[in-house]
Amino acid sequence: MKKRDLLTSGDLGSQELDNLLDLAARMKGRHPGSLLAGKTLALLFFDRSLRTRVSFEVAMVQLGGHCIVISPEREMYDLEPTEQAVMDGRAEEHVKDAARTLSRYVDFLGIRQVAKSGPWERDRRDLLLRAYAQHASVPVINLESASEHPCQALADVLTMRENLQRLRGRKLVLAWANHPESRSPGASHSVLTLAATLGMDVTIAHPLGFELDEAVVQTARQRAGDSGGKVQIVNDLDAAMQGADVVYSRSWGCLKHWGDAEREAMLKRALQAWRIDRELMARTKDALFMHPLPVRRNVAVTDEVLDGPRSVVYDQAANRVHVQKALLAWLGQ
Amino acid sequence: MKKRDLLTSGDLGSQELDNLLDLAARMKGRHPGSLLAGKTLALLFFDRSLRTRVSFEVAMVQLGGHCIVISPEREMYDLEPTEQAVMDGRAEEHVKDAARTLSRYVDFLGIRQVAKSGPWERDRRDLLLRAYAQHASVPVINLESASEHPCQALADVLTMRENLQRLRGRKLVLAWANHPESRSPGASHSVLTLAATLGMDVTIAHPLGFELDEAVVQTARQRAGDSGGKVQIVNDLDAAMQGADVVYSRSWGCLKHWGDAEREAMLKRALQAWRIDRELMARTKDALFMHPLPVRRNVAVTDEVLDGPRSVVYDQAANRVHVQKALLAWLGQ
Amino acid sequence: MKKRDLLTSGDLGSQELDNLLDLAARMKGRHPGSLLAGKTLALLFFDRSLRTRVSFEVAMVQLGGHCIVISPEREMYDLEPTEQAVMDGRAEEHVKDAARTLSRYVDFLGIRQVAKSGPWERDRRDLLLRAYAQHASVPVINLESASEHPCQALADVLTMRENLQRLRGRKLVLAWANHPESRSPGASHSVLTLAATLGMDVTIAHPLGFELDEAVVQTARQRAGDSGGKVQIVNDLDAAMQGADVVYSRSWGCLKHWGDAEREAMLKRALQAWRIDRELMARTKDALFMHPLPVRRNVAVTDEVLDGPRSVVYDQAANRVHVQKALLAWLGQ
Numbered sequence: 001m002k003k004r005d006l007l008t009s010g011d012l013g014s015q016e017l018d019n020l021l022d023l024a025a026r027m028k029g030r031h032p033g034s035l036l037a038g039k040t041l042a043l044l045f046f047d048r049s050l051r052t053r054v055s056f057e058v059a060m061v062q063l064g065g066h067c068i069v070i071s072p073e074r075e076m077y078d079l080e081p082t083e084q085a086v087m088d089g090r091a092e093e094h095v096k097d098a099a100r101t102l103s104r105y106v107d108f109l110g111i112r113q114v115a116k117s118g119p120w121e122r123d124r125r126d127l128l129l130r131a132y133a134q135h136a137s138v139p140v141i142n143l144e145s146a147s148e149h150p151c152q153a154l155a156d157v158l159t160m161r162e163n164l165q166r167l168r169g170r171k172l173v174l175a176w177a178n179h180p181e182s183r184s185p186g187a188s189h190s191v192l193t194l195a196a197t198l199g200m201d202v203t204i205a206h207p208l209g210f211e212l213d214e215a216v217v218q219t220a221r222q223r224a225g226d227s228g229g230k231v232q233i234v235n236d237l238d239a240a241m242q243g244a245d246v247v248y249s250r251s252w253g254c255l256k257h258w259g260d261a262e263r264e265a266m267l268k269r270a271l272q273a274w275r276i277d278r279e280l281m282a283r284t285k286d287a288l289f290m291h292p293l294p295v296r297r298n299v300a301v302t303d304e305v306l307d308g309p310r311s312v313v314y315d316q317a318a319n320r321v322h323v324q325k326a327l328l329a330w331l332g333q
Numbered sequence: 334m335k336k337r338d339l340l341t342s343g344d345l346g347s348q349e350l351d352n353l354l355d356l357a358a359r360m361k362g363r364h365p366g367s368l369l370a371g372k373t374l375a376l377l378f379f380d381r382s383l384r385t386r387v388s389f390e391v392a393m394v395q396l397g398g399h400c401i402v403i404s405p406e407r408e409m410y411d412l413e414p415t416e417q418a419v420m421d422g423r424a425e426e427h428v429k430d431a432a433r434t435l436s437r438y439v440d441f442l443g444i445r446q447v448a449k450s451g452p453w454e455r456d457r458r459d460l461l462l463r464a465y466a467q468h469a470s471v472p473v474i475n476l477e478s479a480s481e482h483p484c485q486a487l488a489d490v491l492t493m494r495e496n497l498q499r500l501r502g503r504k505l506v507l508a509w510a511n512h513p514e515s516r517s518p519g520a521s522h523s524v525l526t527l528a529a530t531l532g533m534d535v536t537i538a539h540p541l542g543f544e545l546d547e548a549v550v551q552t553a554r555q556r557a558g559d560s561g562g563k564v565q566i567v568n569d570l571d572a573a574m575q576g577a578d579v580v581y582s583r584s585w586g587c588l589k590h591w592g593d594a595e596r597e598a599m600l601k602r603a604l605q606a607w608r609i610d611r612e613l614m615a616r617t618k619d620a621l622f623m624h625p626l627p628v629r630r631n632v633a634v635t636d637e638v639l640d641g642p643r644s645v646v647y648d649q650a651a652n653r654v655h656v657q658k659a660l661l662a663w664l665g666q
Numbered sequence: 667m668k669k670r671d672l673l674t675s676g677d678l679g680s681q682e683l684d685n686l687l688d689l690a691a692r693m694k695g696r697h698p699g700s701l702l703a704g705k706t707l708a709l710l711f712f713d714r715s716l717r718t719r720v721s722f723e724v725a726m727v728q729l730g731g732h733c734i735v736i737s738p739e740r741e742m743y744d745l746e747p748t749e750q751a752v753m754d755g756r757a758e759e760h761v762k763d764a765a766r767t768l769s770r771y772v773d774f775l776g777i778r779q780v781a782k783s784g785p786w787e788r789d790r791r792d793l794l795l796r797a798y799a800q801h802a803s804v805p806v807i808n809l810e811s812a813s814e815h816p817c818q819a820l821a822d823v824l825t826m827r828e829n830l831q832r833l834r835g836r837k838l839v840l841a842w843a844n845h846p847e848s849r850s851p852g853a854s855h856s857v858l859t860l861a862a863t864l865g866m867d868v869t870i871a872h873p874l875g876f877e878l879d880e881a882v883v884q885t886a887r888q889r890a891g892d893s894g895g896k897v898q899i900v901n902d903l904d905a906a907m908q909g910a911d912v913v914y915s916r917s918w919g920c921l922k923h924w925g926d927a928e929r930e931a932m933l934k935r936a937l938q939a940w941r942i943d944r945e946l947m948a949r950t951k952d953a954l955f956m957h958p959l960p961v962r963r964n965v966a967v968t969d970e971v972l973d974g975p976r977s978v979v980y981d982q983a984a985n986r987v988h989v990q991k992a993l994l995a996w997l998g999q
Contacts, residue, residue, distance in 0.1 A: 093960035294426035318437035627759035651770035
């Protein structure tokens, strides 16, 4: 049987997604277990992490397994990604040898690398993640890449389901937020895809120039077509909020100028109104407020909304543990 | 029930301290256990560590639990400590969001941060530790701060009790030691408080200009008043040693010039005699020699004393495991 | 009973080596176990690692124990190695105090430090490793030093035994490889010693100027004398390959100029033919291809050979887990 990876949200079919969310719901609170006793998950972090790292360690502990957490840039060797390279430069090891070796040791492999050197056409391909997935013989999990953050999105839709029961037809506003730095669109892409798969009515609201990846939006539209959902894009935050059941706030960078932080910063100077506050929330249908964290308080959203009664941001974080237990159980079958 | 933290030695009442030491004594050698099976303790190290980190990992292993060890400055995001801040600067996440998120993942949270930027009036407040404790809903343990190092002091008094049986009325000399760098008074404050709580006759010996924190000394005097102990301060090391049952050596910085390492170094040039040697130990009542480690050999104490038959410095280190098992069992009730 | 360490391959007698390999073979695939439940192994990495770190963590997990992985240069204190030093410099703790403290916490101690400052006469003594071994009261395991890498060599000879059954009399070519950087001879020394102990017919092939450590070669010759094996040295790679059962490729630095990377790089400019390719392999008796990894593809060996049917490099890596389980079981008796 071919091994399964989770590299993008699109890797999950509609039925698989439903099954995974059901399993996650059943696994909440059921611990300690021994399902993965003696099993190991290596987590490779090329970028910083709080939620992803801790929630995976806790998930493995609850299943009786063990995480091996690695900072490759400090602890491992520089890796060569190119096929047939004559390795007389800086890279000490080929990615294929690292992937094959790790596959002989561990049962699962997770990788976080958000490529930011640009251009987007290159970074969107998540080359390092895909090279590991290609050469590893064990399941590879995307812990956040330039393009996708599927584990976050799984926790997000579980949290929506817990609060709204039925998701089909519910209005989700995916609201671009201002931010002093350039952030990857990964979390936004992933939640967009899953929401569309689940039949939600998704409105993406962003300023001109901050379009999401065209291919991802296209896939989401197809998914919505299959599920009875909708995907539309607007450039007016006020209008978008009308009738929303969920407001999902997140910043993402300008993909046209991806890797050029200065240019993006200039574009964002005039966009300080792209911040969720009480007035905006008042236009919704008493919407849930969501954000994948970390969040820039009073830049992306006011304290009042974030700390208010409709905010479920810590539940999103907590649900990471449970969707990941379900994911590991499923991939490890 | 409100959660309990261990931020300072003063957080422990006299009866609680006795109970904790009794429990630690009972838990010595009793392992492996399953008291904390499936439970996790996150350890956040903003400063270096050997004993604290390894002893907590071993303690959790012996109780069937698991530590998640984090170097926040390399692995997590920069944190904003200020309430209502508009987070458009460097900090990626607010301390309250980190604390609340971690509280959804782990069962205990330990933090080591020794603030050294000065002035003492600011750093003595252990702001980061207290912010975590305020916002976390799980027990927070001080792994050493500018002001306190309660886990070390618990191991210290357990070691004294094992060697001297009765502590009430025993003379403890807390002896300032020279050191090429500025060290926090945390360990000294904590052992002072606990020794006073247990009714010991404490003599603090230090050169003029190296006074401990006034509020801590005041609390210790009150504790001593309640327990039948004593706290006195002298500036003469020779005289202090007379009749001592325990000599506890440790360097601490000049609090008046806290954060100004150069000025402190100048003050210390003439203080090389503040080093424990055989002659000084000969004035005592065959005293135990103690030091929380790491120790500057032949600066704070001679090899002869440190490696001599009355030195219990490795027992102090070993007892960290057992007091911490007791602490986790107690906080986790 | 005196504790046992594994610092060099020569620490293992011929009978002990056989027993250890037999135990490793029996322990393959037998997991999860509880032989080391509640036990801990501290791994101190002064240098980068993939295989050693992950394979030890997996080995401990499979035995029910736990690894504590430490990057001493980032996480611990600077250590003083000199006896009777007056520690008023940079070092915060004496190696003897670190070793004694760790011995009170953990059950095994592993250390990787490859000294490269030169000269070889100093670095070959593996001073830090030996200081830890001297002062620790628990078994110390060499995770690779300037001189030796015994855990790798154990995995290597287990892999040879699995493929060739009988090792006595088999021809092993230990072939120097070109490499853009200076590499330690540790892995080569260790496999040379073990192969000689097992009665193999070893041919060391290297360019003039890249002699291995004389004392190590001398020991290997003695071992070969006892076991019916042979050790010879040639400077012609083509000739060496004739009739080989195993080709073991690995680069090592110029010991005469150890620590002088520039001088070594100059010497290596003309040595690009020291690379294993199909033509060289064709001269052998359908030899196994081995390399301890990481490997510089198309510098040390061509893709074709490395990815070919006789390459067992990933089996070598995988066997690290099993020889280390056997080693821990044996040292922990």
